[in-house]
Amino acid sequence: MEQIKESIEENHFLISSIRKEISKQLVGQEKLVDSLLTGLLTGGHVLIEGVPGLAKTGAVKALAASVQAEFKRIQFTPDLLPADLTGTEIYRPKTSDFITRKGPLFNNIILADEINRAPSKVQSALLEAMEERQITIGDQTFLLPSPFLVLATQNPIEQEGTYSLPEAQVDRFMLKVLIDYPDKTQELEILKKNSFQKPEPIKAVISCEQLALMGELIDQIYVDEKLKEYIVDLVFSTRQPEKYGMDVAQYIEFGASPRATIFLAKAARVNAFLSNRAYITPQDIKIVGPDVLRHRIILSFEAEAEDIVSDDIIQTMFDSVEVP
Numbered sequence: 409m410e411q412i413k414e415s416i417e418e419n420h421f422l423i424s425s426i427r428k429e430i431s432k433q434l435v436g437q438e439k440l441v442d443s444l445l446t447g448l449l450t451g452g453h454v455l456i457e458g459v460p461g462l463a464k465t466g467a468v469k470a471l472a473a474s475v476q477a478e479f480k481r482i483q484f485t486p487d488l489l490p491a492d493l494t495g496t497e498i499y500r501p502k503t504s505d506f507i508t509r510k511g512p513l514f515n516n517i518i519l520a521d522e523i524n525r526a527p528s529k530v531q532s533a534l535l536e537a538m539e540e541r542q543i544t545i546g547d548q549t550f551l552l553p554s555p556f557l558v559l560a561t562q563n564p565i566e567q568e569g570t571y572s573l574p575e576a577q578v579d580r581f582m583l584k585v586l587i588d589y590p591d592k593t594q595e596l597e598i599l600k601k602n603s604f605q606k607p608e609p610i611k612a613v614i615s616c617e618q619l620a621l622m623g624e625l626i627d628q629i630y631v632d633e634k635l636k637e638y639i640v641d642l643v644f645s646t647r648q649p650e651k652y653g654m655d656v657a658q659y660i661e662f663g664a665s666p667r668a669t670i671f672l673a674k675a676a677r678v679n680a681f682l683s684n685r686a687y688i689t690p691q692d693i694k695i696v697g698p699d700v701l702r703h704r705i706i707l708s709f710e711a712e713a714e715d716i717v718s719d720d721i722i723q724t725m726f727d728s729v730e731v732p
Contacts, residue, residue, distance in 0.1 A: 490532065
């Protein structure tokens with residue numbers, strides 16, 4: 409444990425360096441930055457939701473600029489085709505054969521901007537890439553580079569010209585982060601930084617190799633057996649709420665999948681790492697829990713009729729499941 413703690417402290421300056429670079433262009437949004445770092449350190453995809461103008465795209469581009477990795481921004485539109493993401497086979501008349509032209513997904517960090525503006529046939533092109541880190545074009549399968557990370561932004565579904573993402577795709581995102589307007593002090597700082605100052609360029613301060621080493625270190629962070637059971641209980645409470653004294657079964661159509669169990673443990677470990685600890689606590693699980701679970705709880709019509717959202721279910725869950 410002491411050895412792991414020493415390694416965490418030695419690597420913490422890299423996290424501070426990334427935060428410093430991001431802060432050159434982003435004001436506030438500490439929770440969003442922590443979520444992006446969680447995705448970066450675990451290779452877990454992140455879905456960011458908020459109204460236009462909250463620097464969702466800017467935050468992702470700032471993070472990507474701080475990493476020595478290949479970055480590609482894809483603007484999702486209603487006329488986008490699956491081959492525009494994955495690539496396609498092109499026929500060459502002179503040689504009478506096909507060559508494979510790889511699409512923009514063959515990069516380390518992908519910004520899927522306004523991902524819910526493309527229809528479901530385009531979203532399906534991401535399923536294999538996000539889960540298996542590979543893409544099949546024709547009869548050939550290509551492995552994606554490591555790390556491979558999809559950071560997607562979307563506007564609330566009520567916005568004009570948006571589509572609901574398929575549940576199978578949403579479940580592949582490790583985190584779904586909701587961001588809101590900045591406070592008055594932060595907005596004043598945003599005004600100064602963007603209207604009265606020349607923006608500072610962001611430098612790449614961490615390599616893919618260093619990210620991989622930190623990922624291995626995070627995997628060594630200690631998780632007590634009681635906390636493992638607590639994580640499983642939390643996920644099971646979304647499937648069988650009545651067994652945990654929760655009167656919300658009528659509001660849940662489907663509970664969280666086993667991916668939630670895996671991602672909850674991973675995200676809690678990263679939260680401990682960011683807090684400079686070599687072990688996780690119940691508080692780590694509670695901090696990352698809403699972002700891991702909110703998009704995995706499918707609500708019933710009764711919940712929609714009574715204006716109950718998944719965050720309400722999650723709060724009830726944390727209040728009801730016994731903390732070890």
